Amino acid sequence: MSREAGSRERPGSPGTFLLLVRPNKVTSALGVLHLCYTCLILIIFKNNSVLTLIGGVMRVIIAICIGIIITSWSFLASGGDLYQGTISDSHSHVKGGMKLGNIIKLMDKNNVDAILIMRRDNARINIGRNTPLTTNTELIEFRKLYPKRIRIGLGMQIEPWYSQDQTIIPKIRKQAASGNFKLIGETTLHGGHEKRPVPPSSPLFKEILRIASKHKLPVLIHHFHTGSDDAGQLLEAFRANSNLTIIWAHMCGFSKPDRIRELFREFPRLYCDLAWLPKKKRIAETGIVDMNFNFTPRWKNLIESYPDRFLVGADLTTKYQYGGEYTNSITRIRKALGGLSPEAARKVATENFHRILSNK
Incomplete structure (x- = not known):
């Protein structure tokens, strides 16, 4: 007997794997995030001599996370919506x-x-x-x-x-x-x-x-x-x-x-x-x-x-x-x-x- 029953027959929507937003609602926010990300990187390297090891690592992790968020949002915001169909x-x-x-x-x-x-x-x-x-x-x-x-x-x-x-x-x-x-x-x-x-x-x-x-x-x-x-x-x-x-x-x-x-x-x-x-x-x-x-x-x-x-x-x-x-x-x-x-x-x-x- 086939296992294709119920949800197997009806794959999930694209929304199950991405937070979809319209580009015109995030463009201005992206500029602010880019600025914050850049400033954070500068602070990390400028004050490297006085940062504790743990504090430095935490700041780098935060910076990387912000970078990932910016990259993902920038991708979604660059020139059109994603195709939503099958x-x-x-x-x-x-x-x-x-x-x-x-x-x-x-x-x-x-x-x-x-x-x-x-x-x-x-x-x-x-x-x-x-x-x-x-x-x-x-x-x-x-x-x-x-x-x-x-x-x-x-x-x-x-x-x-x-x-x-x-x-x-x-x-x-x-x-x-x-x-x-x-x-x-x-x-x-x-x-x-x-x-x-x-x-x-x-x-x-x-x-x-x-x-x-x-x-x-x-x-x-x-x-x-x-x-x-x-x-x-x-x-x-x-x-x-x-x-x-x-x-x-x-x-x-x-x-x-x-x-x-x-x-x-x-x-x-x-x-x-x-x-x-x-x-x-x-x-x-x-x-x-x-x-x-x-x-x-x-x-x-x-x-x-x-x-x-x-x-x-x-x-x-x-x-x-x-x-x-x-x-x-x-x-x-x-x-x-x-x-x-x-x-x-x-x-x-x-x-x-x-x-x-x-x-x-």
């Missing part, structure tokens, strides 16, 4: 001895109704025991416990894939036909990835596309398009499988908005996932959001023009990331979506996920 996470992984039940708790806390989980090589998970995840058995078991919340991807970030071991093809065929998986992926290709030598022209990748097409499964692809020397091969693979739904991870491989418009016009079944949007270290690289996680103008215009073609995902992997970092990632996604029109935000946040990865 989020569907279209891109996450399992690895590192994690307990899958904790994922459900975090989903409830952050008003995430459903999640796509893809295993990675040497993943070890725990749903009552800790065993190597080599056949997706544990994920299938987990999905059966929460059929409305969990989607599983047939993960290709595994050693047989990277070594192009053709002997995995029968297993992939069997798993794709099982009905347990909603897509094949994440499938990592070269695309400038020095440690990922698989080119889009590889026979194994072509076979993966044929299997996906036969079973009407989308394929999630990780390939850095911009500047890669094998981008043409990937587009040829798209053209040869025009009936196939392709989700191109990470802003369509870090493509620029104008290039994505061209790709959308040529490939009507192509979608971009916005995984890595919440990652601060990728902001300069992608240009999709500013430092406050607001969509930059060109990206906002693109998404508003094609709201049916984007999905969001936290793209977290280890047991250490599924905690405060997951909440941070979902909050940043909400910040970006809050700048879109309500209709566009809703489609990107959840409706596209349920249309492409339907449980039917």
